[in-house]
Amino acid sequence: MDVDALIEILSTAAMWLGRSWLRFAIVCGGSFLLFWVVFARRFAHRRCQPGDVERSMHWREFRNSMLGVIFFLTPMTLAAPLVMGGYTQLELDPTATPWWLLIIQFIVVVVAADTWFYFTHRLMHHSRIYAWTHKLHHLADNPSPLSGYAFSWAEGIVLGAFLPLLLLVMPVNVIVLAVFVNLFSLGEAYVHLGYEILPRWLARNPVGKLIGTSVMHSMHHEDGAYNFGVYFTWWDRALGTLHPDYTERYEAVTAQPLFARTRALEQAE
């Protein structure tokens, strides 16, 4: 490899890192500020787990996520020569793929990601490897969005390997990739929000109950024996790892509408 190619790869990796930190700051930092600082009282009735969390824990979550972003990007950086050399199935022309195929690609990517995350996550809970792979992510048993990327080097590499592996086996348009990368951030912020923002009816709706929720992942941080899925509940349901109290807990947390307290405060003023 010549020096110019190496410089191009390193500058691309630096750009990805800058964007990823910015995305973490905006999506996870922004939702933390909204829910844990500015409107904490207004949404208190929707807390997934009651109780105070020490500020020092939030700083640890923040620091671990800033490092986790680097680990998460490592596989993609190592695969950069393949991506930039055209050896993967990434389509770099946004207009080269018909709209209906973009939708199909997106659905396949999300389902594949959920499957990868479920099984690698469950594997990392195995007692032989848990301590050096996934224990760091479980530092907070009552998580906030700042822990969205709190991955050890091992976990970051395992999760981050998903995209380059996918690009080797499946055609993906760059638009689908961009949407998915942002969805990943939003998903990490939401499942670690510590507050439930989705409606109560979701828990028993035949389709809605398949969606992974903040309550579901908060329960996983409480008890690591259940709820390994992120975007969907179907793997947990099919393999018997959905927490037996999940539906009742979800309905208890969402008993009042999200803006119930906002309306009550406005009426009191």
Ligand SMILES: [Zn+2]
């Ligand atoms: Zn988590």
Ligand SMILES: [Zn+2]
């Ligand atoms: Zn876990």
